[in-house]
Amino acid sequence: MQKPDHARDDWTIDQGWSNYTEDEHEVWNLLYKRQMDVLPGRAASEFMQGLKALDLGKGGIPEFESMSDELESLTGWRVVAVPGLVPDEVFFDHLANRRFPAGQFIRKRHQLDYLQEPDVFHDVFGHVPMLTNPVFADYMEAYGKGGLRSLNFAALKNLAALYWYTVEFGLIRTDEGLRIYGAGIVSSKTESIFALEDPSPNRIGFGLERLMQTDYRIDDFQQTYFVIDSYEQLFRATVDTDFAPLYEQMKGQFAHSPETVLSDDEVLHRGSQAYAKAGGRFADAGQRT
Numbered sequence: 001m002q003k004p005d006h007a008r009d010d011w012t013i014d015q016g017w018s019n020y021t022e023d024e025h026e027v028w029n030l031l032y033k034r035q036m037d038v039l040p041g042r043a044a045s046e047f048m049q050g051l052k053a054l055d056l057g058k059g060g061i062p063e064f065e066s067m068s069d070e071l072e073s074l075t076g077w078r079v080v081a082v083p084g085l086v087p088d089e090v091f092f093d094h095l096a097n098r099r100f101p102a103g104q105f106i107r108k109r110h111q112l113d114y115l116q117e118p119d120v121f122h123d124v125f126g127h128v129p130m131l132t133n134p135v136f137a138d139y140m141e142a143y144g145k146g147g148l149r150s151l152n153f154a155a156l157k158n159l160a161a162l163y164w165y166t167v168e169f170g171l172i173r174t175d176e177g178l179r180i181y182g183a184g185i186v187s188s189k190t191e192s193i194f195a196l197e198d199p200s201p202n203r204i205g206f207g208l209e210r211l212m213q214t215d216y217r218i219d220d221f222q223q224t225y226f227v228i229d230s231y232e233q234l235f236r237a238t239v240d241t242d243f244a245p246l247y248e249q250m251k252g253q254f255a256h257s258p259e260t261v262l263s264d265d266e267v268l269h270r271g272s273q274a275y276a277k278a279g280g281r282f283a284d285a286g287q288r289t
Contacts, residue, residue: 011086013082013104032125042192075137096147135232155252166234206233210265
């Protein structure tokens with residue numbers, strides 16, 4: 001991956017907030033309204049509180065510097081603009097130093113329902129509210145530090161699965177029922193409904209090793225969602241685990257397909273295999289590749 005000429009050594013760029021057009025701000029507003037029509041009662045309370053704390057619904061694409069000042073006062077994180085996907089070591093280094101790299105472009109109107117590369121709506125609306133939660137913010141830093149250590153092993157696919165099934169597509173168990181905290185779900189209108197209400201996917205209790213051995217889909221709705229009991233569970237599983245033996249065992253391979261259910265899984269809902277066999281495409285916006 002070649003660094004663009006206008007990017008700094010750490011791959012950051014200026015957001016260029018003043019360059020956004022009125023129509024681009026309106027696209028943000030449209031996407032925001034669509035999500036707020038479906039997320040109450042489905043998204044985790046911590047996500048909804050983060051939206052409010054950062055005032056992301058005030059209208060228009062947020063300005064990263066002022067938003068980061070608010071975020072830093074809460075959990076020490078800042079948001080930095082990048083030109084798109086960045087190399088793994090750059091991504092991990094930003095997270096390890098409590099910087100979240102966000103794309104600064106926004107999708108076009110004809111891309112509202114599907115976009116392969118994450119844009120500013122996915123990265124800011126989807127990811128940043130959860131960074132206002134202190135425990136989840138610590139988890140993201142720990143993931144970045146672990147990612148830097150993982151570069152000594154051939155296990156990036158397994159570590160990517162951990163990010164995918166938690167940060168992007170995670171569910172949490174609450175007293176009110178299952179709720180969404182993963183950015184890939186909360187930034188997608190259709191998957192916000194699908195993840196909780198469709199009968200086809202499996203919903204399985206979180207297990208670190210189990211999850212890291214499970215392949216995932218980048219062009220479709222998920223066939224399995226992993227459910228945590230708390231953000232503390234996720235953080236402790238990450239910082240209390242010696243990943244080196246896991247990497248040696250997994251060798252960068254997946255033992256389980258996305259739709260697999262094991263006999264010792266804690267199954268909250270066993271999905272219909274008809275969905276997997278049908279091969280239907282249920283892609284929506286905000287899925288990180």
